[in-house]
Amino acid sequence: MQATVWSRTIRRGAISVVAAGAIAAALVAAAGSAAAASGKASALHTFVKVVPGLPTSVDPTNCRPSSDNLQTFTSPLVRAKGLLRGATALPGPYAVAPMLAASWTRGPDGSWTFKLRENAKSPAGNTLTADDVKWSFDRANALDGVARFLMSAGNIDRNNPITVIDASTVRVNVTRPGPMTLGALVPYLLGVYDSTEVKLHATSTDPWAKDWLATHSATFGPYYVDSIDPGKTIVLKKNPNFWNAKTMYFDTVVMQAVPDSQTRLQLMLNGEADNTYYLDGTHFKAAVAEDGKKLVAYPDIESSMDMMLLNEAFGPFSDIRVRKAINMGILRSGLVKSVYQGFGKPARFQFSSVLPLTTGYEPISYNPAKAKQLLAAAGQSNLEFTLTTSPGVISYGGDVAAYIQAQLALIGVKVNVEVIASPSEFEAKRVGGKLAAWINTLRPAIVDAMFFTFLANGTKGILNAHKYSNAKVDNLVSLMLGTSPGPRYNRELKDLLRIVTDEAPTVPLVEVRTQVVLAKGITGYLTRPVPIVFVDELARSS
Helix, strand or coil: CCCCCCCCCCCCCCCCCCCCCCHHHHHHHHCCCCCCCCCHHHHHCEEEEEECCCCCCCCHHHCCCCCHHHHHCCCCCEEECCECCCCCCCCCCCCEEECCEEEEEECCCCCEEEEECCCCECCCCCECCHHHHHHHHHHHHHHCHHHHHHHHHCCECCCCCEEEEECCEEEECECCCCCCHHHHCCCHHHCCECHHHHHCCCCCCCCCCHHHHCCCCCECCCEEEEEEECCCEEEEEECCCCCCCCCCCCCEEEEEECCCHHHHHHHHHCCCCCEEECCCHHHHHHHHHCECCCEEEEECCCCEEEEEEECCCCHHHHCHHHHHHHHHCCCHHHHHHHCCCCCEEECCCCCCCCCCCCCCCCCCCCCHHHHHHHHHHCCCCCCEEEEEECCCCCCCHHHHHHHHHHHHHCCCCEEEEEECCCHHHHHHHHHCCCCCEEEEEECCCCCCHHHHHHHHHCCCCCCCCCCCCCHHHHHHHHHHCCCCCCHHHHHHHHHHHHHHHHHCCEEEEEEECCEEEEECCEECCCECCCCCCCHHHCEECC
16 A cells, blocks of 8 residues: 555554544544444554654655654664663764674774674565665665765765675775764664565666655565555554564554644543654653653653754854854753753753763853843844744744743844744755754764764754854864774864854754653663654553
């Protein structure tokens, strides 16, 4: 099936999940229904995710934004290691676990050789081979700028990324040794396809089968795409040939876009959904209050950072004094207390404090008097700009924008708030440089302070639509991409973080707690750097 609406009723207790334009109303209305017995056994093995937004395509090269859920069915060589509840720090980029790769070794030149699982098969029944890995990397390299960015960060040789050693062994080639290679292989963007199946749907005008892969998955992962209603619903089925298929509890995964945070919470409280995240602070607080009763809420490590980006193509923001003034004009503790309801901490640096890094940086301080002085010195005492947000990117972004609007008014800055409903439209305008300022979340795929900085503030960083550019930053990033972790790396990192601290290229707001909410009785969840729930690891105890 493809491009179809998930209109089948799924019942579990008092459950009715229906994907349509009015899904929220339909689910809440059905919560009181008594049709519990019919299909109960199969429903127990259906996992329902209600998420802020979904992509319009399941092809990783054409699915942004709102693409985190693609990790559920894609199949990279390795996964990020999971952490138990209560972890207080994230591990570094070497902390990976087997996925398609059963084992790996590092060569003296910094390359990595992977032995593939012998029992990995796609839903079509094709066995994973080294040729699949090579074809998939070639496809990502040809089609996806973000995948190319990850390759660059990992020093993966884009001219020859994969060498086939034998049918079950590949070498990931590098241009030089570096610390990020393993970490760069974790995101779904460098996942591996069943190339035998995909090639059946390629044409002379579409050699990479982009049209077919927009609605099909063809990976070696635990699930495959059964149907998609673009931007609204994705339905997954268990890959019967997955190596752990017999031990996997959930046969079906229904992912439904429900932008409204309160509605998502209500669906969880009503028992109509098994998982949600990115709730507004008030709603997450309510979820935590129900922890252990109707659901389980994980207010784990602050692995993400919400920030305001200031486009330096908008003249005033090219002035360091203006950027520093705006940083000083926001009382972050008040933002955490109000919008985030305490689930997070003030982002007082240009980088996340939970990342492995050296210390000793001057934090951002709230100083409205100094902010006014800086604006006056820059000739911007009457500064006015538009701040844009999208609920499909950050569901509570409108509340954050309103807080910033009120705060900056106290230093004489007029902020006009713009809300773009469509995450795709927001993303197009952001990347196209058409926004003066916007709110976004930075969730680094590779857990490292240098990568975090590179991602947002390197001239070629994929999140650097705000046009910050500093040759010293780029030179240090280049050096560090070829430096192994150790004293030298730490010295270079300290220099890098000192520069971005001094120049304030972004406006960090809040280090956000991982917000994963699961139905009571769901077991097996592990915290990861981004709030990804790998359903194949989960089970239902009741």
